[in-house]
Amino acid sequence: MPELSNITVKPIIKWAGGKSQMLKEILPNIPDFKGKYIEPFFGGGALFFALKPENAVIADSNPELINLYTQVANNVDAVIDKLKTYENKEELFYAVRALDWESLSEDEAAARTIYLNKTCFNGLYRVNKKGQFNTPFGRYKNPTICDEKLLRSASEVLRQATIICGDYLDVLKKFAEPEDFIFLDPPYIPVSKYADFKRYTKEQFSEDDHRNLANEVKRLFNLGCYVILTNSEHPLVHELYKEFDIKIVDTKRAISSKSSSRKGKDVIVSAFPNHHVISTELVEMPPQILKYPPTRYMGSKSKLIDHIWAVANNFNFNSVLDLFSGSGIVGYMFKSQGKRVISNDYMSMSAVFAKAMVENNTITLPLEEAKELLMQRDNIDHFVQEHFKGLYFSDEDNRTIDILRTNIWHIEDEYKRAISLSALIRACIKKRPRGIFTYTGDRYNDGRRDLSITLEQHFLEAVETINQAVFDNQQDNLAICGDAMKVSICEPDLVYIDPPYYSPLSDNEYVRRYHFVEGLARDWEGVEIQQHTKTKKFKSYPTPFSTRDGTSAAFMELFEKYSSSILIVSYSSNCLPTKEEMVAMMEKYKEHVEVIPIDYTYSFGNQRSAKTHRNSVQEYLFVGF
Numbered sequence: 001m002p003e004l005s006n007i008t009v010k011p012i013i014k015w016a017g018g019k020s021q022m023l024k025e026i027l028p029n030i031p032d033f034k035g036k037y038i039e040p041f042f043g044g045g046a047l048f049f050a051l052k053p054e055n056a057v058i059a060d061s062n063p064e065l066i067n068l069y070t071q072v073a074n075n076v077d078a079v080i081d082k083l084k085t086y087e088n089k090e091e092l093f094y095a096v097r098a099l100d101w102e103s104l105s106e107d108e109a110a111a112r113t114i115y116l117n118k119t120c121f122n123g124l125y126r127v128n129k130k131g132q133f134n135t136p137f138g139r140y141k142n143p144t145i146c147d148e149k150l151l152r153s154a155s156e157v158l159r160q161a162t163i164i165c166g167d168y169l170d171v172l173k174k175f176a177e178p179e180d181f182i183f184l185d186p187p188y189i190p191v192s193k194y195a196d197f198k199r200y201t202k203e204q205f206s207e208d209d210h211r212n213l214a215n216e217v218k219r220l221f222n223l224g225c226y227v228i229l230t231n232s233e234h235p236l237v238h239e240l241y242k243e244f245d246i247k248i249v250d251t252k253r254a255i256s257s258k259s260s261s262r263k264g265k266d267v268i269v270s271a272f273p274n275h276h277v278i279s280t281e282l283v284e285m286p287p288q289i290l291k292y293p294p295t296r297y298m299g300s301k302s303k304l305i306d307h308i309w310a311v312a313n314n315f316n317f318n319s320v321l322d323l324f325s326g327s328g329i330v331g332y333m334f335k336s337q338g339k340r341v342i343s344n345d346y347m348s349m350s351a352v353f354a355k356a357m358v359e360n361n362t363i364t365l366p367l368e369e370a371k372e373l374l375m376q377r378d379n380i381d382h383f384v385q386e387h388f389k390g391l392y393f394s395d396e397d398n399r400t401i402d403i404l405r406t407n408i409w410h411i412e413d414e415y416k417r418a419i420s421l422s423a424l425i426r427a428c429i430k431k432r433p434r435g436i437f438t439y440t441g442d443r444y445n446d447g448r449r450d451l452s453i454t455l456e457q458h459f460l461e462a463v464e465t466i467n468q469a470v471f472d473n474q475q476d477n478l479a480i481c482g483d484a485m486k487v488s489i490c491e492p493d494l495v496y497i498d499p500p501y502y503s504p505l506s507d508n509e510y511v512r513r514y515h516f517v518e519g520l521a522r523d524w525e526g527v528e529i530q531q532h533t534k535t536k537k538f539k540s541y542p543t544p545f546s547t548r549d550g551t552s553a554a555f556m557e558l559f560e561k562y563s564s565s566i567l568i569v570s571y572s573s574n575c576l577p578t579k580e581e582m583v584a585m586m587e588k589y590k591e592h593v594e595v596i597p598i599d600y601t602y603s604f605g606n607q608r609s610a611k612t613h614r615n616s617v618q619e620y621l622f623v624g625f
Contacts, residue, residue, distance in 0.1 A: 009154050012072065016123075016125065017188060019044070023050055027047075029268060035225075036055045036056060037051065037181055039057075039058050039185070040182075040184070043060065045058065049154065058162070059163070061166065062125075064109070066164070067106055067165075072155050072158055075107050076151055079107050079111050086146075090139070093137045101133075115145055120135040120136065121138045122135075169216060178223055181225070182228075183227075183228050185230050186205060186229070189210060189231055189232050189237060191264065221244075221273060229271075232264065232266060232267070233264070245271075246267050247269075247270070247580055248265055249265065249267070278596065278623055280307070283310060285306060285333070285336070289336045293462070295329075295426070297327040297435075297514075299498070299500070299501070299510075301326070301498060304570070304598065305330060307621065315566050315625065317566060318493055320492060321344070321489050321492035321495045321562075322496050323558070324346075328350060328358060331343040332358055335475070335477060338474070339473075341358050341477045342478045343478070343480065344482055348518060348521035350481075351480065352418050352521050353425075355415070355418035355479040356470075357469045359478055361472035363416060363419070364470050365420055370423070373403075373407040374404065374459070374460075377403075377406065385402055391535065392516060393428075397431065400455050400459075401424070422462070424462075430450045431450065431451065431455050433445050437535060439535070484499070492562070494568065495566070495567055497568070499545050501575040502545050502576055503575045504548070508545060511539075515535070524538075556588075568623055569582070569621070570620070570621060572620065573618040573619070574617045583595060583622065590624030591625070595622055597618045597619075597620055598621065
């Protein structure tokens with residue numbers, strides 16, 4: 001017998017709803033499975049013949065169809081001999097059509113089925129209420145009634161399969177096991193406004209049947225099977241399979257009474273158990289991670305670091321590029337795990353945090369030196385007192401800020417300067433109601449301790465907290481302040497990408513929220529304060545993540561740039577691109593892509609007119625490897 005890999009096989013009959021035209025969409029989604037191939041709504045079997053699995057169970061509830069495949073598998077010579085006696089003549093067609101297939105020998109019945117399929121109108125298999133085939137003659141000039149080469153090739157492939165006539169539920173309950181791949185192509189949900197479930201198919205596959213099928217898909221998923229299901233693009237499909245990946249594709253209907261209805265949209269539902277590739281089991285974290293200063297920084301992943309490490313822990317790697325470091329907690333987590341960390345962010349304040357606690361391995365700022373920074377010198381800079389009077393802090397606090405920032409910028413040691421500047425930024429954020437600078441005054445002052453103690457005390461407490469976070473992980477770590485699209489790092493083992501999240505319902509402008517402390521980090525160099533604005537902000541930095549198209553293009557560029565690295569991307573379920581779009585983009589550069597959903601609640605809303613329920617979302621970790 002020839003190797004199956006050397007055989008090219010196509011469906012041996014035309015079948016309404018056959019998947020030949022959708023193969024280009026389905027095949028890229030086929031998982032790397034270890035078990036059997038199972039297809040219980042077999043029909044024309046386009047996917048089966050394309051894959052040629054050597055361990056398969058194929059089934060259908062149509063006994064005439066199953067007889068055909070059984071005979072081609074086991075008695076192909078006899079089927080071919082019978083087919084050679086048929087001609088494309090209308091009188092013969094109707095004479096053969098009138099025969100009761102069950103009264104014929106099995107090989108004759110199989111030949112009859114193929115003959116009628118090849119010569120009837122549009123290859124349509126249709127029966128009346130008595131179960132008798134009633135499609136009219138097709139009037140084709142020269143149809144191929146007996147494709148001997150195709151039939152023999154199909155026979156080789158079918159011989160490797162277990163062929164069953166039965167209900168799909170019975171077949172799946174008997175044969176499905178963990179690691180099996182199951183392809184489900186049921187009778188479609190009708191989408192025409194004139195169609196209804198009752199008259200759609202001979203089997204009358206009803207809405208209840210579709211709901212039962214969805215329950216079976218969930219059982220198979222929980223069992224550990226890989227499932228792909230096709231159906232029409234119908235609201236019920238989205239309702240039934242909302243927890244799985246749904247891909248919408250354009251299709252052409254081969255059989256339709258109206259040419260205008262021969263175009264449509266189908267869906268491909270993929271239900272793959274994540275645990276077969278990526279383990280998400282949480283592991284104990286090093287105690288060092290608890291020493292990182294807590295922050296209310298927008299987008300901080302402090303609540304997700306356990307999940308991020310659970311995913312990253314699946315891989316062997318040494319170097320990590322934290323491309324959008326933000327609060328710095330993720331880079332610090334990787335540092336605590338002994339990895340070499342390159343931390344980058346376009347925000348200077350984020351780079352300062354990373355300089356103080358990720359790049360810095362050994363230097364601390366003694367408390368006595370910190371107290372000296374609170375002492376006024378003759379050359380004090382009054383910048384904050386002059387430009388931000390009455391906006392965010394009291395006159396006394398503004399004076400303290402000016403004393404500190406003036407003295408800090410005279411510190412020669414880069415790490416002591418980063419620690420003291422980080423402490424000043426942290427003090428200003430904690431002293432500020434809600435920790436942001438999008439409004440003036442203190443109308444959100446609820447009297448809690450952070451808002452009642454002095455800024456000096458905040459600063460000194462922050463210095464002590466940051467000092468405790470400094471440790472040596474025996475790696476040459478690095479902090480960079482740069483454009484993520486332009487920064488050049490030589491092939492890091494793993495890249496963690498946590499960009500600004502784009503949503504048409506909210507803005508992702510970090511500068512608008514943190515312009516004051518970002519100004520402290522830069523000493524307002526290279527920025528122009530917009531004096532006409534109430535908050536005295538400066539113009540936001542340019543970023544491709546401010547539009548949908550820009551965000552998609554930026555992801556594609558980053559995925560290509562780091563195609564040789566392990567990729568972990570944080571993104572939210574209420575942002576764009578969608579989960580399906582992100583997976584499709586990443587799949588262009590990665591052989592394996594997994595999506596890990598995590599239920600998550602934002603600590604504070606980031607949407608205009610935000611309501612509490614909008615803050616509860618799923619945070620996705622997209623993993624490419």
